[in-house]
Amino acid sequence: MHIAVCIKQVPDSAQIRVHPVTNTIMRQGVPAIINPFDLYALEEALRLKDRFGARVTVVTMGPLQAEGAMKRAISFGADEAILVTDKIFAGADTLATSYALAAALRRLNEIEPIDIVFSGKQTIDGDTAQVGPGLAIRLGFQLLSYVSSVDRIDPEKREIVVHRRAEGGVQVLSSRLPCVITVLEGTNEMRFATMPDMFRAARFEVKKWDRDAAGIEDIRQVGLKGSPTVVNKVYAPQPKAVRAEFIVGETPMQQADALVTKLFADYPKLAVDLAAHLVSEDGAFK
């Protein structure tokens, strides 16, 4: 069994600040991390390695600095790491990204057939959730997105059963290998790196594939050239034009009474509907 895990190195968005005047990102000192959503995908793959002795290959497209993320994945227990990197990939949107990654995965598949491609449900910097579906289409694999658990897998019969998050509930789906699975957050917890794996990661030679090694056939479909979407404008979010009315009182109780009196006087329909809601079935607290 061979599993490919697509990951991305991203800036830690929790530590990003925007310059208040120039609206530019202040990146100084912002650490690069593995996209947190991808860790759920990697852990799910490592669990299949534990169960079936699967080989786990992590794949990313990015600049040479992304080698850090690859070594980190090795320290968690991945077997192989491929960094798809070439200056012609720069400026890629999701369509161009899925083209380059799919080419590399096809090349990898020739070396050792892939049973499952895992990825996180989306990245924290782009937030698009589009590369996973794009890969499935380009590879001709079944797409299983927003998967919360892999319930059953039979590598011999090529069968898989998963729970998939849908609107208003969970779908239980049976499908066939090979497939692309995007993993929902919170489905597992990343293991700690073991000491031997950390030593292995430190010495590990991450494979670097340029356009030729990745088997890119049409360079017009990668990078900036292959991207139909472009960012036209960047601006600060418009603050909602509301000036809060400060409600005061001698005691918290008086302050609270003043608020409720004012609120219900300003929005009488809200008050009536709230009362009606409370006596209806919907008002029962969940």
Added chain:
Amino acid sequence: MSGALDTLADAAGGVLRKKGRRGQLDERYAAYKDVWVFVEHDRGVLHPVSLELLGKGRALADTLGVELAGVVIGPADEATRGFCSKAFHYGADLCYFVADDILTHYRNQPYTHALTGLVNTFQPEVLLLGATTQGRDLAGSVATTLLTGLTADCTGLEIDPEDRSLLSSRPTFGGSLMCTIVNLHTRPQMATARPRVFPVPEPDLSRQGRIIEHPLSMGEDEVVTKVLDFIPDKHTDKPQLAFANYIVSGGRGMGSAENFELVFDLARALGAEVGASRPVTHAGWVDAERQVGQSGKTVRPRLYIAAGISGAVQHRVGMEGADVTVAINNDANAPVFGFSNYALVGNALELLPALTASFKKHLSVLMDLPGQGAGEKKE
């Protein structure tokens, strides 16, 4: 171009370009016109985001001077056909309808086949879907099959008066910045839109339209993935924040999981849902499902009460669609007061129990008034 913008554009899924440098539209797309909205439904229930998008799509179609079409894909039954009528009531001029029992439950493969078939046959210039698990799964597959551009999770959709292109705006970098993305030279221009951002329009029940049926041209034996079961959320105990009319949220200022019970107390008194800011769900005081904001749920309640929430932009983008916001914070300069209607400066641990008591008192009076309580809604 500055290095910062370079990276920003990269993150936003494209590259920043100056206006006027947009590519020429390929000739094979010249015939592409009309605005389409994918009408999402599951197990006989229409997703409200589709109504929101029909409202927005109507405005876009009027600006462009073209027709608005609903796209209804599903099983061959009356309920599904009924969604076409619903689309007309909410603004569509016509509906494309693919009816086949293979499409009973949402599955990526047959739905992708149905929607790409429609696009290739009838050629829309704009195709909008809800940024739901279904919409994003489907949009990503369809856009890749068609080799066209797709912008995810938009919160703004406008037409550029200069060249009639769709301007899709979305938050980036955790909501700290907004960016507007255009599709240069391919059609349709696709976007998924975040639910609860655009208002649901008033329906016009007399509106009618024409239905154009189209075959699926696919057999069940060609569909690899099968649906074995569906476990509805209402059988679990998950909070339903996205559609709650009344929400009480707590933030880091609550101090501890024990103190957070005061938020639940007020919510109980109002029959409201409980929300939380990111530090609270990260600390594990409440379930991650309750997180409101950029990396959590977007809500659009009639009343939003925020206690001990400072008002970071990541939280604000998730709740600024609320009709009325009441904020409680001990810091009179807290950012949250910059986008709230009412500000209570003080200790949330004292103010929450006081509010719970006060709301109970005022509401019990309203509930006792004949004709105004007991489920009867009066203007």
